[in-house]
Amino acid sequence: MVLRVLVIGSGGREHALVWKLAQSPLVKKVFCAPGNGGIAELAECVPIGVTDVNRLLAFAKDQEIDLTVVGPEAALLAGITDAFEAEGLAVFGPNQQAAEIEGSKSFAKDLMARYGIPTGKYRTFTTAAEAKQYVREQGAPIVVKADGLAAGKGVTVARTVEEAELAIERVMNEKVFGEAGNRVVIEEFLSGQEMSLMAFVDRETVRSMVISQDHKPVFDGDQGPNTGGMGAYSPVPQIPSVVVDRAVAEILEPVARAMVREGRPFRGVLYAGLMVTESGPKVIEFNARFGDPETQAVLPRLDSDLAEIMLATVRGKLGDIEIRWKKEAAVCVVMASEGYPGDYRKGVPIRSLPQSRPNCIVFHAGTIKEGDQLVTAGGRVLAVTALGADVGAAQAAAYEAVNQINFDGAHFRRDIAAKALAAEKK
Structure with a gap:
């Protein structure tokens, strides 16, 4: 074929x-x-x-x-x-009904509540006044989420009540995310190590991928506003495999079964953003597709044929194939436009772009060609991924490539995968 x-x-x-x-x-x-x-x-x-x-x-x-x-x-x-x-x-x-697991955070939270899937406690609100009152009752830290799609930017981890109230005001009254802010979900703040766990899903058949860890805040040390993601790495050595197995058994497999029972069978990639708490992994969010930039760190580690996996999923045969992964680690560093995730310039020339090679790939996120010149066309411009024998080697290779690339105002975090290296030292 x-x-x-x-x-x-x-x-x-x-x-x-x-x-x-x-x-x-x-x-x-x-x-x-x-x-x-x-x-x-x-x-x-x-x-x-x-x-x-x-x-x-x-x-x-x-x-x-x-x-x-x-x-x-x-x-x-x-x-x-x-x-x-x-x-x-x-x-x-997935089809439109199944994709609602990402399209509506309130739907996803209600689904988890019905089927006993571990997540933080929450309430959904349709008025800003009621949402603010709930925040004042609960205190901070607390999480404010626009219910609908907001390009990965609709979540505020509020450290103070005032910060949470401001987020509610921006989402619900100022409509900074448009119709996505007609409702807000206010969630319990969860602490621990984050992990991104993606899986190929064919109704009730779940084949998990290797885990990764995303970096949402724009600045080093997890400071500043949330973005679509400033980098990712895989594996995540500080999270043991027994925790991953537990997440598959207690979260991914039950939610796949739940979607079938709800009449919304899922077929495609299910992404679980998880927090590994003291009481085990809990769901922060579900996405109905490959994560970004997690995909740029995970797919280079895939040792199987992606087309074969996708065909098997579409044909209802996912359970018949084996999926293999490379032992090498991968680190992806996102290079963004100055000002992102706020306003930023477009059309900035990109210079000194290294050629992709087997152990280092430059994925384009927001670029276009103007004649022979490559220029910026988005907030996240490039995702530079390197492979290495371990996370440290992959990180060093990724930053070596990043330092060869130049465009005016280029911004990137310098601590992608630092948590893994710190855990290894301990």
Whole structure:
């Protein structure tokens, strides 16, 4: 079988997906809609937006696409999987109802409450006044979340009551995240080590990936506002495998069964953002797709054929295949535009970009080509991933590559994977 594959999306996650799929002997041709400046080196980019479902469907039919892989959550919640499946097209990604596990934080929390899946206590509010009153009753630290999609930026970990009230005001009254802020979820603050646990899911069949750890705050030492993610690394040596096994058994497998029982069977990648607390792993959030930038740290460690895994998932045969992982560690450092996650400039020339090589890959997150010049086109610009014998070696190689890249205002955290190295020293 020789496949024509369409990847939906334009970020670093999609570059990693294209990069891995292009390595498969099953894959003949890769398209990406809309793609970016780096993806264009591996795939034919198509200028169609990720939520323009009708045009994407027409393109897939016209080009006889054998497998469509959906990257961003916006496309899933726009019903792209439902539309493609209605036309008999193979698509990797959950349908609109199943994607609600990410599209509505209140739905996800209610689901966990119904099925006894460990998470922090919470309340959902539709008015700012009631939300603020609850915050004053509970005290701080406390977590404020916009209910809907907010590009990874709708969460505030408030250290004071005043900070929580300001977050509620911005989300619900100022509508900084639009309709996503019609409701807020106020959650218990959980402390411990965070881990990102992704899994291929085919209804009740769950095949977990290697874990990673994301870095959400924009500045070193986990300071500053939350972003979509400033870097990630895998493995996470300070989290023992017994904890990961427990998370699969107590969280991923039960939620997959719960979605089937709810009439929303999940098929695709389920992402669990977890906090490893003193009483065990608890859910911070679920996503209905590959994480970003976790994918850029996890996929380079995949030793199996990604296209084969995706086809098996789509065909209901995930349980029939074995998934292998490399022992090497991976560290991904995100280079962002000055000002991100706030306002930032676009069109800044990128200079001195090193060539990707087997142990170091530069994934493009927000770039475009203007003639022969590569320029910035997003808040997160590049995701530089390096492999090494251990986390320390991978970290050193990643920062060596980052230091070769230059664009005006470039910002990156200098402590990606520092928690792992500190734990190893202990």
